[in-house]
Amino acid sequence: xxxxxxxxxxxxxxxxxxxxxxxxxxxxxxxxxxxxxxxxxxxxxxxxxxxxxxxxxxxxxxxxxxxxxxxxxxxxxxxxxxxxxxxxxxxxxxxxxxxxxxxxxxxxxxxxxxxxxxxxxxxxxxxxxxxxxxxxxxxxxxxxxxxxxxxxxxxxxxxxxxxxxxxxxxxxxxxxxxxxxxxxxxxxxxxxxxxxxxxxxxxxxxxxxxxxxxxxxxxxxxxxxxxxxxxxxxxxxxxxxxxxxxxxxxxxxxxxxxxxxxxxxxxxxxxxxxxxxxxxxxxxxxxxxxxxxxxxxxxxxxxxxxxxxxxxxxxxxxxxxxxxxxxxxxxxxxxxxxxxxxxxxxxxxxxxxxxxxxxxxxxxxxxxxxxxxxxxxxxxxxxxxxxxxxxxxxxxxxxxxxxxxxxxxxxxxxxxxxxxxxxxxxxxxxxxxxxxxxxxxxxxxxxxxxxxxxxxxxxxxxxxxxxxxxxxxxxxxxxxxx
Amino acid sequence: xxxxxxxxxxxxxxxxxxxxxxxxxxxxxxxxxxxxxxxxxxxxxxxxxxxxxxxxxxxxxxxxxxxxxxxxxxxxxxxxxxxxxxxxxxxxxxxxxxxxxxxxxxxxxxxxxxxxxxxxxxxxxxxxxxxxxxxxxxxxxxxxxxxxxxxxxxxxxxxxxxxxxxxxxxxxxxxxxxxxxxxxxxxxxxxxxxxxxxxxxxxxxxxxxxxxxxxxxxxxxxxxxxxxxxxxxxxxxxxxxxxxxxxxxxxxxxxxxxxxxxxxxxxxxxxxxxxxxxxxxxxxxxxxxxxxxxxxxxxxxxxxxxxxxxxxxxxxxxxxxxxxxxxxxxxxxxxxxxxxxxxxxxxxxxxxxxxxxxxxxxxxxxxxxxxxxxxxxxxxxxxxxxxxxxxxxxxxxxxxxxxxxxxxxxxxxxxxxxxxxxxxxxxxxxxxxxxxxxxxxxxxxxxxxxxxxxxxxxxxxxxxxxxxxxxxxxxxxxxxxxxxxxxxxxxxxxxxxxxxxxxxxx
Numbered sequence: 002x003x004x005x006x007x008x009x010x011x012x013x014x015x016x017x018x019x020x021x022x023x024x025x026x027x028x029x030x031x032x033x034x035x036x037x038x039x040x041x042x043x044x045x046x047x048x049x050x051x052x053x054x055x056x057x058x059x060x061x062x063x064x065x066x067x068x069x070x071x072x073x074x075x076x077x078x079x080x081x082x083x084x085x086x087x088x089x090x091x092x093x094x095x096x097x098x099x100x101x102x103x104x105x106x107x108x109x110x111x112x113x114x115x116x117x118x119x120x121x122x123x124x125x126x127x128x129x130x131x132x133x134x135x136x137x138x139x140x141x142x143x144x145x146x147x148x149x150x151x152x153x154x155x156x157x158x159x160x161x162x163x164x165x166x167x168x169x170x171x172x173x174x175x176x177x178x179x180x181x182x183x184x185x186x187x188x189x190x191x192x193x194x195x196x197x198x199x200x201x202x203x204x205x206x207x208x209x210x211x212x213x214x215x216x217x218x219x220x221x222x223x224x225x226x227x228x229x230x231x232x233x234x235x236x237x238x239x240x241x242x243x244x245x246x247x248x249x250x251x252x253x254x255x256x257x258x259x260x261x262x263x264x265x266x267x268x269x270x271x272x273x274x275x276x277x278x279x280x281x282x283x284x285x286x287x288x289x290x291x292x293x294x295x296x297x298x299x300x301x302x303x304x305x306x307x308x309x310x311x312x313x314x315x316x317x318x319x320x321x322x323x324x325x326x327x328x329x330x331x332x333x334x335x336x337x338x339x340x341x342x343x344x345x346x347x348x349x350x351x352x353x354x355x356x357x358x359x360x361x362x363x364x365x366x367x368x369x370x371x372x373x374x375x376x377x378x379x380x381x382x383x384x385x386x387x388x389x390x391x392x393x394x395x396x397x398x399x400x401x402x403x404x405x406x407x408x409x410x411x412x413x414x415x416x417x418x419x420x421x422x423x424x425x426x427x428x429x430x431x432x433x434x435x436x437x438x439x440x441x442x443x444x445x446x447x448x449x450x451x452x453x454x455x456x457x458x459x460x461x462x463x464x465x466x467x468x469x470x471x472x473x474x475x476x477x478x479x480x481x482x483x
Numbered sequence: 484x485x486x487x488x489x490x491x492x493x494x495x496x497x498x499x500x501x502x503x504x505x506x507x508x509x510x511x512x513x514x515x516x517x518x519x520x521x522x523x524x525x526x527x528x529x530x531x532x533x534x535x536x537x538x539x540x541x542x543x544x545x546x547x548x549x550x551x552x553x554x555x556x557x558x559x560x561x562x563x564x565x566x567x568x569x570x571x572x573x574x575x576x577x578x579x580x581x582x583x584x585x586x587x588x589x590x591x592x593x594x595x596x597x598x599x600x601x602x603x604x605x606x607x608x609x610x611x612x613x614x615x616x617x618x619x620x621x622x623x624x625x626x627x628x629x630x631x632x633x634x635x636x637x638x639x640x641x642x643x644x645x646x647x648x649x650x651x652x653x654x655x656x657x658x659x660x661x662x663x664x665x666x667x668x669x670x671x672x673x674x675x676x677x678x679x680x681x682x683x684x685x686x687x688x689x690x691x692x693x694x695x696x697x698x699x700x701x702x703x704x705x706x707x708x709x710x711x712x713x714x715x716x717x718x719x720x721x722x723x724x725x726x727x728x729x730x731x732x733x734x735x736x737x738x739x740x741x742x743x744x745x746x747x748x749x750x751x752x753x754x755x756x757x758x759x760x761x762x763x764x765x766x767x768x769x770x771x772x773x774x775x776x777x778x779x780x781x782x783x784x785x786x787x788x789x790x791x792x793x794x795x796x797x798x799x800x801x802x803x804x805x806x807x808x809x810x811x812x813x814x815x816x817x818x819x820x821x822x823x824x825x826x827x828x829x830x831x832x833x834x835x836x837x838x839x840x841x842x843x844x845x846x847x848x849x850x851x852x853x854x855x856x857x858x859x860x861x862x863x864x865x866x867x868x869x870x871x872x873x874x875x876x877x878x879x880x881x882x883x884x885x886x887x888x889x890x891x892x893x894x895x896x897x898x899x900x901x902x903x904x905x906x907x908x909x910x911x912x913x914x915x916x917x918x919x920x921x922x923x924x925x926x927x928x929x930x931x932x933x934x935x936x937x938x939x940x941x942x943x944x945x946x947x948x949x950x951x952x953x954x955x956x957x958x959x960x961x962x963x964x965x966x967x968x969x970x971x972x973x974x975x976x977x978x979x980x981x982x983x984x985x986x987x988x989x
Contacts, residue, residue, distance in 0.1 A: 081529045094528065101522055103529055200529040207764035235531050236766050314764055317561050320572020321526045325631065337629075341565055364563070364759035373761060 002027065003163040004481060007072060007220040010166055014061055014071045021061065021071030024166075025054035025115050028073045032118065032164050039140045041149075041159040043078050044086045045118035053115045060113050068223050070113030075165035077156050078119035079126055080211075081200040082106045085116070089202045090124040090134040090152075093322045093329045093348035103200020104232045105169060105211050112227045117165050121155030124350045125319065126176055126204040128152050129422045130412065133352040138409055141184055142482040143448050147406035150180030150422075156214045157184035161482055167215035167224055171201060173208045174307050175401075175426025178438035181214055182401035182451020185440040187468065187478060188214040189221045192458050193433035194239035197232030203318040205311035206237075208430040217478050218439060218468035222246040225461060241459070249466040255289035257467065260394030264300035265425055271404040277442035277450040278400050281471065285398075288470055293394045297386040302379050303428035304420055309363050309376035310431075315353075316360025322348065355416065384432040391457045396467055400425055401451035405444035425453055435461050439468045440477040449477075486689045486723050489696060490655045490715065491647035494662055495640045496672045497616070497680035498541045504615050504639035505532030505575065512678045516621070520633035524618075526570035531765050534559075538639035541671035542582045542613050543771060543779050545641060548669050548786055549608050551586025553776050559613075559766045563759040567631045568618035576642075578760045581612035582769060583641075588665070589788050591806050592657040595712070601802065606658045607646040614640050635679075641671070647686065647696070652715035656708050659683055660810075661787075668787055668812040676706045683711060688732070689722045697722070698732040702739055702746060714739035718746045790815055798822070799849035804856040807864075813874035814859065820881035821855040822848070825888045855888060862905055879908045887915035897976060900924040928975040930982070933966075936974070937982050940965050951987055962987065 002010075002019065013019050029047050036042050050073065057071035081087050081099035083106075088094045102110065109116065123133040131139040131154025139154040141147040142162035149158040153170030157180035160168050170177040172190035181188030189212045196211040203209060213224030225246045232238045259282065266275065282292060324330035324344030331343030349357070363372035390397060402422055412419045429436035434455055441452040452471075456464040472478045503510055506523035523530045546553045560578035586608040593601045618636035622629050643662065649655045663681055666672040674681045683705045688697035702718060705711045717739075722732055735748045785793075787809040794805035808818045826848070863884070867877060887904050890896040896904060896919065907918045919925055927933060940962060941948055951958040962983050967974060 081527070087528070089528065097528070099529075100527070198529075199531055202528040203765075205764075234533060236533055237764075313761060317563050317573050317759070317761070320563060320565065321528070321570060323565060323567075323572055325567045326525055326570060327527070337567065361759065364761055366757045366759075369759075369761070 003031065004479070005166075006217055007069065007167055007215065007223045010072050011066075011068055011070075015066055017061075021054040021057040021073075021115060022051055024071065025050050025073045025117065028117055028165055035162055035164060038145055039142060039158045039162055039164070040137050041121055041139055041155040041162065041164055042075070042118045043088055043090070043121050043134075043136045043155070046085060049084065050115055050117055057113045057115060067112050069109070069227055071115065072166045073115040073117035074109055074224075075117050075120045075156060075159045075168040076106065076109075077153055077169050077171055078122055079171050079202045080105050080169065081202070082116060082119070085119060087119065087202070088136065089126070090122040090136060091349065091353070092135040095135060095329065097328055099200075101200065104197035104234065105228055106200065108227050108230065114227070120153070120159055120168060123152035123154065123176075124353050125202070125315070126152040126171060126173055126209075127315070127352050127356055129175070129179055129419050130407070130409070131155065131180070132409060132413065133350055135350060140409075141406050141448070143185060143406070144446075146408050147448060148183065148409055148411075150183035150402070150406065152176040152180075153188075153214060154180050157181055157186055157188070160184070160186045160214050160216060163481065163483065167213060167220050169211060169224075169228070170214045171204075171209055171211045172426075172430065172436075173204050173210075173311060174430050175423040177212050177214055178401050178426050178436055178451065178453060179423060181438040182440075182453075183406040183449065185449030185451075185477070185480060185482070186214055186216055187218050187221050187437070187439045187472075188212060189225065189437040189461065189464065190429070190435060191225060191229065191461050192239075192435045193430075194237050195241075195435075195459075195461070196228045197230070197235040197238045199232050199234040199238075203314075205314040206318060207314060208307075208311060210430070217472055218437075218465050219247065219250060219472075221437075222250060222462075222465045222469075225465075244462060246462050246465055249462045250469045252466050252470075253289060254285065254467060254470050257285070257288075257290040257396070258293050258394040259285055259290050260293050260295040260390050260397040262295050262297040262300065262390070262397060262399055264297050265399035269403050269421070269424065270400060271444065273444040274400050274402070274404060274450050277444065278398070278452055281441035281452045282398065284471060284474060288474060295390045295393055295397065297383075297390060297428065299379065299383045299386050300424075300428060303383055303431060304424055306376045306379045306383065306431060307423075307427045308359065308420060309372050310380065312356040312360030313363050313373055314360070316357045316364065319349075319353070319357055324348070352416070380431045383428050387428075387432045387434055387455075387457075395457075396460070396464060397455040399453050399455075401438040401453040402426075405446055405448035405450055429455055434458060435464060437464050437468060439471065440480070441471075441475075442477055485692070486719075487692050488650050488719050489647045489688045489690065489699075490649040490651075491686045491699075492643075492645045492649070492655060492658060493684040493686070494643045494659065495616075495682045495684075496643060496662075496666050496674070498538050498639040498641055499670065499672050500535055500537040500541070500639055502535060503637035504535045504538045504613065505637055508637065510638050512675075514634055516630070516632035517634060520618075520636065524570065524633045524636045526572075532575060532763070534766060534769070535639060538613060539582070539769065539771070540779055541639075542611065542641050543776055544669050544671055544783060545611055545643070545666065546583035546586060547776070547780050547783060548665055549583075549586030549588050551608060551611070552584035553771055554580060554582055554584060555771055555773075556580070557582040557612075557769045557771075559763045559769065560760045561763045564756050566617070566620075567629065568620045568633070568636065570618065570633060570636055574615060574617065575763055575766070576614035577612035581610045582771070583608075583611035585609060586611075588658065588661055590654070590657040590661045591791075591802070592654050594651075595653045604648075604654060604657075606648045606654075609644045609646050611641050611643040614642055616640050647688075652712045652719070655685060655715055656712050659708060659711060664787055664810060669783060679706060682706050685711060685715060687715060687718045687722065689719060689726070698734050700732065700735045700737050700746075700748075702737050703749065705739060710739055710741050713741070713744055714746055717744060721746065784812065787812070787815070794852070798852035800852055800856055804853075804860060807860045808856060811874050813877075817874060817877070817881045817884070818855055818859055821859070821885050821888060822852050824882060824885035825851055825855065825892060851892065854891065858884070858888060858905075862902065866905075866909055878912070879905070883908050883912070883914065890915055890919060894928050894975060895919060895925050897926045897973070899972065900926060924973070926973045926975045927970055928978055930978065933970075933974055933978055933982050934986075936966055936969050937979070937986050940969065941986055948987065952989060959983070959987070
């Protein structure tokens with residue numbers, strides 16, 4: 002049962018082969034056993050989850066079930082869920098009980114899904130290894146010495162370790178795709194504006210986008226069906242008709258043009274990752290696709306641009322955590338300024354403080370034009386690169402991450418090395434495009450390798466089709482670490 | 484050598500929307516602390532702003548009313564600073580792309596000093612932008628602690644920035660008053676100054692003629708025109724004294740203390756914030772279509788300036804009357820109703836001695852207008868003042884007032900009779916005709932009756948008549964008094980005068 006797809010689980014639940022309460026309990030037991038090792042969850046609330054499961058069983062009994070009714074889903078701890086502790090991986094919110102539901106949580110509640118718990122993450126989603134969490138690092142189920150990637154490391158680890166049926170993540174610069182790659186699962190960051198950001202604690206508002214992390218492209222499609230939809234509470238939410246993301250899964254790939262950005266296969270890419278990606282591309286040729294070399298000339302600027310814009314927005318977004326109304330307040334202080342300084346100095350971790358300082362700097366008088374404005378201009382150039390590229394191809398492919406999972410502590414002293422692990426994913430966020438990662442084999446250290454698929458705006462259904470056809474032809478996605 | 488004063492204003496007008504600029508929380512004033520602070524007002528993690536269309540519409544209306552350019556695309560920006568009453572740690576405002584661009588407002592200045600004459604001036608408006616208000620810090624709320632009330636946080640404001648076009652306290656006050664009238668006139672703000680719905684920051688500097696602009700100091704948060712005048716007067720004198728005593732003016736933000744009548748520095752430029760403005764990524768650029776703009780233009784009423792000009796040019800009113808009548812839309816509308824309605828009630832005033840007298844060469848509507856203006860700016864305004872009411876609360880409706888004014892026009896009421904009718908309308912309500920009837924206030928305009936009455940008096944006072952006829956003109960008043968008394972005050976005074984003059988002449 003723990004290896005079943007969402008579709009299979011739905012069938013089993015509707016056929017009464019298992020109840021939602023039983024399924025939820027199964028996962029809760031697995032979490033109790035394995036979470037002490039993986040640390041994938043920050044908060045589990047068995048009573049609440051089982052109550053939701055019981056309610057789902059009522060729906061199932063009444064024949065009112067939807068695709069995900071009764072299925073236990075892990076929620077990244079960045080989504081506010083009413084009555085649930087919502088920490089965003091930070092000491093700042095270690096005791097914050099959210100008084101309302103994020104749009105994503107509402108959507109799953111409406112679908113009758115069970116909230117299985119809140120997954121660990123890099124503090125305020127700032128990190129690529131899940132080592133910046135106040136609640137401790139998450140372990141990679143393929144090798145507990147290795148990181149799961151980040152920031153949605155808890156979600157990736159939980160999906161890979163079969164500690165949930167599927168999970169939600171968020172992706173600001175690769176935070177769904179990179180951990181999906183490092184943990185050997187599938188994950189998709191949809192087009193910016195497709196999933197409402199309401200109730201999702203903001204890191205960098207113009208880049209943040211929620212998406213599913215699951216064991217297959219098909220599961221991702223089912224999850225995306227629930228997560229997307231216009232929400233008037235998010236002004237950047239796009240008013241589009243609701244889509245069925247499973248609609249094109251079974252289309253053949255004959256004639257598919259796959260663009261290969263030469264900048265993605267250059268210096269910095271590990272040989273083993275390069276080989277696995279090449280093998281995956283060979284598989285695609287067998288499936289009828291043609292390969293086209295393309296260029297994304299501004300790729301090398303993506304990381305520096307990102308590390309201006311994302312911290313700039315973050316420095317402002319995180320100002321609300323001031324110890325005044327909720328969240329952490331220093332136990333002792335002399336006056337207002339001291340209260341701010343101590344609360345924020347003690348409540349935020351090192352990486353978060355680093356980014357607040359970078360962001361404050363680039364927005365400062367005298368530096369704004371040179372950094373922030375300049376970065377915005379280059380951001381448009383990067384987006385234009387993709388627009389030009391999609392004249393020549395239907396999807397773009399390449400590695401998700403330059404290497405497989407590294408060990409805990411390995412890149413701890415060098416933030417720039419850490420930042421470079423998102424080198425292939427960041428440009429996609431800057432352009433607002435959809436991006437996906439699916440497993441395509443294992444590296445020299447037997448750790449999973451991820452293949453990145455980048456689509457044009459609103460082309461998620463095609464990307465899922467492209468991924469699904471590969472997963473029909475291969476079995477990398479169904480390999481389990483256990 | 485004299486000094487030149489340079490003044491520019493920044494006015495924060497609270498827009499009259501039911502809900503906040505970026506959330507559905509109520510904006511009603513005076514609620515229990517934090518009862519109108521929703522998730523967005525508190526800035527809970529994960530909440531997002533959604534722009535209130537009503538606030539934008541009010542900003543556009545303002546821009547159109549001052550003939551300004553309405554930006555087809557404007558941008559919301561974050562102004563970052565920490566303060567307990569600023570829940571997000573930034574204020575959403577507009578910075579380099581405001582919704583309203585350069586416009587202008589014509590003001591009527593009444594100099595405060597003795598014999599200078601009123602004059603007109605055009606003040607340029609640099610820009611007006613939308614922003615959210617902060618909450619309130621309540622210092623010493625309990626045990627030396629500071630409380631925070633976020634009811635006001637997120638209330639929509641329009642910040643209206645003028646060019647430094649004013650050169651006296653009188654001009655600054657006239658501009659502020661004109662602006663205050665305008666925002667209420669077009670219905671975008673209640674303008675309630677006690678509740679902080681209209682707050683003025685005044686930038687003041689002085690210089691010798693021909694020299695470049697002096698360093699300015701900004702007087703913050705003035706919420707009364709009286710204080711504004713006092714604060715500017717004090718500040719100007721302080722700056723002149725400082726310079727003449729060899730000192731230098733440093734840029735600063737200052738506060739006016741109404742108790743002492745003095746200004747005092749709050750912070751200097753050295754501790755000025757770096758607000759780190761940048762476009763708010765949670766909000767899309769604000770696009771305003773030509774269609775939207777024009778549909779709002781169609782809803783604008785005739786503006787105070789246009790109406791003032793009309794009153795002078797078409798109704799022949801004095802500039803003074805026209806100013807007073809356009810001091811609020813309620814007053815102007817009341818006046819218009821009176822002018823239009825009185826004409827209907829008293830269709831042919833030509834025949835009446837009241838309008839035929841006095842040698843006015845203006846047309847009938849002008850005479851009617853003057854009568855209405857006199858009553859509105861005189862008796863009615865005085866009564867409102869006495870009772871501490873504003874025009875909107877006036878107990879006598881324009882219809883009631885017109886009913887009475889019509890009886891003046893058609894000569895039924897004498898001036899004193901009209902005053903009594905007005906007092907009754909004010910105190911008890913009712914209708915002029917009924918009051919005239921029940922109180923017997925109809926004046927005698929029957930020329931036969933008046934002639935008979937005058938004949939009697941002449942016959943009974945032959946000695947005084949003789950004195951009068953021998954040149955003692957002053958006795959005329961004596962005869963008027965007798966005649967009035969005999970008529971129990973009801974004789975039409977003008978008619979009486981005519982008859983008396985004629986008969987006394989012999």
